[in-house]
Amino acid sequence: MLSVDQLVVNYGVINAVKGVSFDINEGEIVSLIGANGAGKTTILKTVSGLLRPASGTVTYEGHEIQREKAPKIVAQGISQVPEGRHIFAGLTVKENLQMGAFLQSDRANIATTFQTVYDRFPVLKERQNQDAATLSGGEQQMLAMGRALMSRPKLLLLDEPSMGLAPIFINEIFDIITAIKEQGTTVLLIEQNAKKALSISDRGYVLASGEVKMSGTGSELLANADVQKAYLGG
Amino acid sequence: MPDTKGGQFVRQANYRKWDGIMMKKSMMKKLTGFATIAATAMIFAGCSTASTTGSGNKQTGNTIKIGVNMELSGAAGGYGNQQKQGIQMAVDEINDAGGINVNGKKKKIDLIIKDNKTATSTSASVAAQLANNDKVSAIIGPATTNAGTAQTPNITKAAVPALSPSATDPDYTLQKNGKVQPYVFRACYQNNFQGGTAAKFTYNNLKARRVAILGDNSTDYGTGLAKAFKNQFKGKIVANQTFAAGDKDFNAVLTSFKSKKADAIFVPGYYSEVGLIINQARQAGINVPIVGTDGMADPQLVKIAGAKNATNVYYTTPFSTMASKKNPTAAKFMKAYQAKYHQVAPTFSALAYDSVNMVKQAIENEKSADSKKVAAGLAKIKNFDGVTGTITIDKDHNAQKPIAIETLKNGKVVNSVSIK
């Protein structure tokens, strides 16, 4: 579905991603794990069109998208939940979700999607007329995910969905991610909580200093001694 | 916790002796050097800087160079451009007639126009360039007192006369000790004269006893006239308020005048704002006489005020459509101006037009276009037949000319009285 080949991205003078390749098949959850500064977020931003790579390709459903801008990529069915949630403060919960469907024009469709999102996150329905900034951290994360789902993505990019969340929410978020996958949306997941991430992933890639160090199925990586030592608090 | 612990890493920070000595040595050298420089600089500041008190600009060529230092952009750009039109027209007329007669030889005017953007420093620079580089015989301008006083040192140094069509501050032509500035002249009234005339007229002719003043507080023109009016008005000043150039809303002040029971309003300022004041006063139902000065003597005034509102309005002026009927020079000017620029001539253009012709007169009288001679000639101008009246330059380089007060009714000048 998506394949990233020899991707190189620079941030100013800093070479953040140094030739990373990976791919995602339809219906999978794929995790990129690694420490802060390993280049995970940079990769995600490049896939979603916020950053331009210095070289390398991003191929989505058969054509290269690395030169396209974010709105165009969203229109093709890739939706990102950014790190730190980035919800629109000052807009209500409902408006935030409406923004997620910005590129949809079919009202009936939007209404159904709303229903799906509200079913998935009942708390959002309860708070639909509240200013999004007043939500708690976990609720904001749900809103950010809900907003991304409003564009009916085929591929969902999740950047640190468990960051800053209470443990009880973390489990819930991972359950939701699994449920999203089961409904047919492919998921690319970036997590610091590597253990949790790998336990729900079909496959995973371990990144360090802008390079892929290891890859394998979720359970393989979980079982790997090096991974355990470095990332699983072994 | 002992204090020394944190500072362990600097333990070995002992300076070798010679380090310190070298440092002192170099510093001493440096300081000595600095002192030397300062001293030499001071010496030069004291004596040897070139001060070029010129003997004026000699004009030997076939043309006479006249400079224009004018507010073509910036806050006073509107007025400056009107003056430029008057200057241009005067020069064209003179050149079409063959030029200025200098001791039997006709010489054309070479007009050099420069913009001072209504800034004092630029005005000084422009004057220096005109006087020193372009070697002009005389400078026309600037329009405003501030820009004018800024050029005074430079033109005085170069001995080039400057004739301002519209700088009105009483002290404009004077040095600090009260003596006249040898190279500064003006073609307009000074504030005390005009303000006093307006005060007398308001008291004697309009019989007003309670006057409210609403003056332009962003120029010397407005405040100078307001002060003069206040000093010479025999009745009571019931309110004294101000506005700034560019203001558009006067309703608040006018409403406050209502309760003061004023029986006339004095509005020293330019037509752009005074037009609006008349408009808003009449809209607010204030129908008492409105008295002003030559800054509002402009055809645009009535347009801004609205013809209907421009009633019971009086202003002092050296020049007007009314006067032009009696004065052939003015009539000719009005006609030519209309033909050239397709508009009724404003006062500023007339004053600037006169300024050029006064310079011409001075050159012809002195039979020389040397700048010092032109200055002498300007000082001696007597009974010059100008568009703005018969002008005589007095000992303080002010233009003495009759003053008239015009009355507007429904936007038309209906009466013009001369005031002694």
Add this chain to the structure above:
Amino acid sequence: MTILKANFKYNVSWLIIMVAGFYLMNTLMLMGIIDSFIENMLVVIGINIILATGLNLVIGFAGQFSLGHAGFMAIGAYATAIITTNSATAGGFYTSIVVGVIIAIIAAIIVGVPTLRLRGDYLAIATMGAAEIIRIIINNLQITNGPSGMFNIPQFATWPVVYIMVCVTTILIANFVRSRAGRAIKSVREDEIAAESAGINTTNWKLAAFVFGAATAAIAGSLDASYLQTIAPTNFGIMESISILIIVVLGGVGSLTGSVVAAVVLGILDTALQNFGTLRMVIYAAALILIMIFKPTGLLGSHELSFKHLFSGTKRKGRVRS
């Protein structure tokens, strides 16, 4: 040891340049190559250098966006105008500079203490307002002769005086910027929270830079009044503050050399445009837009001309070496 020797070398180099500049100008003047017109231009450029370097200290080094520089300039100008009109001696003139600086410092403290808490554009508009209040007060006072301004001010600020003042203020500002104080204000610019946590009293250092900038602006005002011999409140409005800001940004925010270069470039451009009449400001505006679009960080960015680097041949903005 070598560092000290080198420092001496750099300092001497600068002094030689300053002295040489002085002698060069004086020679050209005696030869008549620099006439009063060019002298006028040079003096205006000199005054603008003082203003721009002072404002750059506040904006470029302390990172505080002040838009009220003209207000402090007005204070210096009026101090000189009032004092030298009453006491037309060189002593009176230098006293007036000191008095202007002191009043400007007091005014800067009064303005700065409350407003420097604000940030960015909010600070800019607050300082702009404060400067306008200063101007309006001057416009309505008796002693300042109201909107008519003051003229026939005795001229003590001849070009050598201005030249020396430019050198002195530039040296002082440069020394300030490259010292303990300079590092402190730059740390405030870079990151206020980190600076606080590094023990920097950010409030005081911001104020110090602001006050220093105001003091130099007052000096520039004194020179301006004394050289032009005429001043009016309209000279010190928002537009004057903006034109100083333009010099700073055009030269490069955080580059004193840039401020000097921009003052010279704009001074020459401005003088050259005198001949274009009404078109003058149109050309100026277009030039401004184009320069900013094609050189967004200003003519010199944040680079400085430095003998240290000329001599040693290394670039300050070195790449990663470790």
Add this chain to the structure above:
Amino acid sequence: MEASTLQTFFQQLINGLSLGSIYALLALGYTMVYGIIKLINFAHGDIYMLGAFWGYYVINFWHFNFLFALLSAMLVGAVAGVIIEYFAYRPLRHAPRITALITAIGVSFLLENGMSYLYGSTPRDFPQIIEPVNYHVFGVLISNIQILILVTACLLMVILQVIIKKTKMGKAMRAVSVDPDAAELVGINLNRTISFTFALGSSMAGAAGVLIGLYYNSIDPLMGMTPGIKAFVAAVVGGIGSVPGASIGGFLIGLLETLVQSVGLSAYKDAAVYFVLIVILLVLPAGIFGKNIKEKV
């Protein structure tokens, strides 16, 4: 020429509201542009001048009626705003903000002096397309034009508020102003949204130009300078980025100026405005309706 204190009070209130509605109209454009790209659009006051000149020409030469003049001036303002954004501000979107500010000042100079060069800087009388009529209400005078301005200003503010709160584009504008990156991620085209914001804000200025031309009957190329700065002050006082804030700020400044003048301190009316600005910023650093955003450590 006599009036009771109460009548004077209400008269001054009307005066203040009329003046305030003009500041408010201009402040709206400032607040929108600042809200979305954090740029003090110095040229905003000059777009208002362009609107006034457009009105002057179409009424005088093409004999437009008031409504058409107003609407076409809004269109002209919008187009001017979009063009300025495209050429002068867009190339600098990632440049230091102070650079963009200088460019904005440059654009302002260019418009003012360009218009002076082309049309002269003498004030012109605006065609009186609507005959002024005064109404006396309990001794308080109010003219039809004052009512028109107040009503138009309020109407435009309401329309603007509706656009921002209810329409898709309005929501996109708010989204971009909160978080441009996240806005792109939901598919919002940044450039188009910013252009639209400029168009909307500048059309307000265009409308203000015609209304003010009509009200004061005098226009000139430098007319945008002073009200431009005052309107920005109004926007800051109200809390920049907020539409109701801009309106409240505008009315507040208008009423304040009127108050200061009515007690005889006209020489200090601008000083009073700036003083209040500073005081408000010290008490409420983000203005009356502004949101104070704390830096995260």
Add this chain to the structure above:
Amino acid sequence: MSTILKVDDLVKNFGGLTAVSDVSMTLNDDELVALIGPNGAGKTTLFNLLTGVITPSSGAISFRGPKGTVTLNGKKAYQIANLGLARTFQNIRLFKDLTVLDNVLVAMTSQYKEGLLSTLFRLPSYYKKEAKIAKEATELLAIFDLQESVDVLAKNLPYGIQRRLEIVRALAMKPQILFLDEPAAGMNPEETADLTRLIKKVQREFHITVVLIEHDMSLVMNLAERIYVLDHGAMLAQGTPTEIKQNPAVIKAYLGEEVS
């Protein structure tokens, strides 16, 4: 070992949200303490409170400084810093456009004075002081292998080195307590190991109290003598690494399962 910092019932409310509730803790001389807990548990907020970046809603902080015990309540961040509490930040906050040397010199600002006159006129005392302080700073940088980079702008340093420089900057303040906020964030295992050695070295050689927030359990368990666990703004547990590893509440809220 005596107490150097004592925190009593510290509370911080943001609007309606309680970020830190009733936290009490003590720090002793010369010890290495870790503060752990889930993201959003209030760890950084606690650091901010202790270093004066934000002011507490209630509670008391007292510090035994060189001049006796003082309360830190009501003191500004720079005053607290100058008393001897230095810190680093979660998101690196270097002075990016200053050189490495200048970054360190800024932190030494309050350790020496330069008279206005000697600054402005470069009197001999200026050069003397500058040379002395620069030497001191360079020596400190050399301890951390940064002597080669003194003239490099901070923003041009690699990520890991920036983290290191931030620690050096904090040490330049000659602190008695050093707060490190996620010093290993973004470092690879190798760099983390280096960092672990570095922190140990700092603590040992400078004899200061070090408090660190860290998620990397390998680092925490290797370094810390004591651990505080924060959850939902409240102190969940405290103890030695061994105790914490076995604490059921900690396992439930944070560690997830028993850490080896």
